[in-house]
Amino acid sequence: MSYxxxxxxxxxxVVYLMDIEAPRVARSAKPGQFIxxxxDEKGERMPLTIADYDKEKGTVTIVFQTVGDSSKKLGNLNIGDSIRxxxxxxxxxxxxxxxxxxxLKKKKMIFIAGGVGAAPVYPQVKWLHEHGVDVDVIIGARSKDILIYEEKMKSVAKNLYICTDDGTYGFHGNVTNMLDELVTKxxxxxxxxxxxxxxxxMKFACMATKKLNIPTIVSLNTIMVDGTxxxxxxxxxxxxxxxxxxxxxxxFDGWKVNFDEAMKRQQMFKSEEGRKALRNSDGATHSSPNCKIGGVH
Known part of the structure; x- marks a missing residue:
């Protein structure tokens, strides 16, 4: 079967959006999950966060950045092509x-998205909007030309705040500066x-939310490799x-995440020598005992 x-x-x-025809996945998808x-037959596994889904059309939206060979190959595919x-x-x-x-309606929630993170934030805010829950959203990018999902987010957020590091659009500053502006000023x-x-x-955002006493959830989809x-x-x-x-x-609870350790692992995992060192140092805790390939095609 192909998709x-x-x-x-x-x-x-460098960022693409694709709608994939996958009815069974679309029917089962919920905010926060990934695929x-x-x-193709020689392709590697690429975990990608679900950026949207349409149960009626039977489609699932993915958003990805072309950084490696596999993502570049995916970016070269066009409408009508299929994925294995x-x-x-x-x-x-x-x-x-x-x-x-x-x-939930009584809660005051804010979603903070950095770069491509705007894509996985969207289905969460959309779900809440559809259930009558109003939330604020901050989207941060280095500059205006790489900003994504502004119009989509406007349609589901109560208030949308845009910030850019270089000041080319919206608030001049990063997402933590924007949050501080909203709360303290x-x-x-x-x-x-x-x-x-x-x-x-996410590390610095959690430092900021802890200072402001705002309990924080983070999504660690960025550290996945095989997704199993x-x-x-x-x-x-x-x-x-x-x-x-x-x-x-x-x-996970962002205040409890050891970001420094996770980022160090990310760097080490890029080389065979690093992966071997991690296997040796992790011992029996290197991989998950609860591993199961779930989901549907």
Missing amino acids: KIVDKQQLNE IVII DFVGPLGQPSEFIHEDIEE QGKSYDEAVVIGPMIM GMCGACRVRIGDEIKFACVDGPE
């Missing part, structure tokens, strides 16, 4: 979907923050516990 590309958009110089793409494997939904859905809707208050973006951005819990790449220390982002997450 047809029914829409393709280039969001900026695994394998382009499209497995999901995988991972645990966002915890708020299990909460009482009326209680504009007098806004929040009960919970959800932060998705590059690891270093077997490779050990997404092993992460959450407080005193060892977790695996692809099977236990990808969402």
Whole structure:
């Protein structure tokens, strides 16, 4: 079975959006989950966060940045082309979907997206909007020309705040500067923050939310490699516990994540020597004992 590309958009110089025809995945998908793409028989596994889904059309939206050979190959495909494997939904859905809707409506939530993180933030904000829950959103980018998802997010967020590092658009500063502006200067208050973006951005955002006493959830989809819990790449220390982002997450309490250790693992995992060192130092905790290839095609 193959999965047809029914829409393709280039969001900026290196980021693409694709709608994939995958009815069974679309019917089961929930905010916060991810899928695994394998382009062809020789393709590697690529975990990608679900950026949207349409149960009626039977499509799932993925957004990806072309950084390696596989993602560049995916970016070269066009409408009408097909992907060999499209497995999901995988991972645990966002915890708020299990909460009482009326209680959710009383919460003041803010979502903070950095770069491509705007894509996985969108289905969460969309789900809340569809259930009558108003939330604020910050989207940060280095500059205006790489900003994505502004119009989509405007349609589902109560308030959308755009910031750019170079000041070419919106607020001049990063997402933590924008959050500080909202809370300390504009007098806004929040009960919970959800932060998705590059690891270093999530680390500093969590430092800021802790200072402001805003409990924070982060999504660690950025540290996945094979998406099964077997490779050990997404092993992460959450407080005193060892977790695996692809099977236990990808969402965790941001204040408990050991970001420095996770980022060091990311760098080491890029070489065979580094992977061997990690296997030796991790011992029995290198891969997840709960690994299971779930989801549907």
